[in-house]
Amino acid sequence: MIPSAFDYVAPSTVEEAVRALAEAGEDAKVLAGGQSLLPVLRMRLAAPSTVVDLGRIAELRGVHEDGDRLVIGAMTTHYDVQRDPLVRQHALLLALATDTVADPQVRHRGTFGGSLAHADPAGDLLAPALALDAEMVVAGPNGRRTVPAEDFFVDYFTTALAPDELLVQVRVPKFSGWGAHYEKFNRVAQAWSIVAVAAAVRVDGGSIAEARVGLTNMASTPVRARGVEEALIGRPATAETIRAAAQHAAEGTQPVTDANADADYRRHLVEVLTSRAVTAAAAG
Incomplete structure (x- = not known):
């Protein structure tokens, strides 16, 4: 499908881009790489009056x-x-x-x-x-x-x-010296995450000194798994510690049921993926 007609603006500075957005009003859309916007335009799920292309702004x-x-x-x-x-x-x-x-x-x-x-x-x-x-x-x-x-x-x-x-x-x-891992579950290699877990861990003397865990697609926004983090910090970096901490992964989340998975399956997945992600991150 061909997009609806729109005015095209290609500013060369951030200030010009901001000015273009202000002049176009709420109906404008910003074009970055086009990964998300172009399919939406082609399907006419959006019909902006103006598209502001940031591709010429070297500062960005x-x-x-x-x-x-x-x-x-x-x-x-x-x-x-x-x-x-x-x-x-x-x-x-x-x-x-x-x-x-x-x-x-x-x-x-x-x-x-x-x-x-x-x-x-x-x-x-x-x-x-x-x-x-x-x-x-x-x-x-x-x-x-x-x-x-x-x-x-x-x-x-x-x-x-x-x-x-x-x-x-x-x-x-900067998180220099931290181990990190991103564990993603999806239906095919190029698909969006059904659930994914981002983990960064700093191990000191065999114990987990610091931990950061973020969850993908477990609510309408990304979720910080603070219950998992609290259960990890100060404890030995062992499989038992990590499995016990991962049981807190679904706390405070609001997963949805859709064509890819139901909410209960996502709650199961996030515990499994958290255990895998933290284990890999702790291993460095």
């Missing part, structure tokens, strides 16, 4: 260090995040999760920030961003503001972005 690409944090430009592709040496050294969980997104073709076009701003609860980058306490830098008519990941994801496909704002950077604390 790349990864660099800023003190104790990594800064990832919103237009950095999944492929570049996955391979970036700084990400692999300081935020390995993001690299591992990005490697599971769709297929190589999509990873070369889809963007890190685009996936986060799309806020699909089955998307593979939301839970890792939440688990690692990422912060979203947002630009709008009144300047820039920083939104913690726990406040950024609001509901299904809904974020804290206002209609005239766009995501420009993702700031992630």
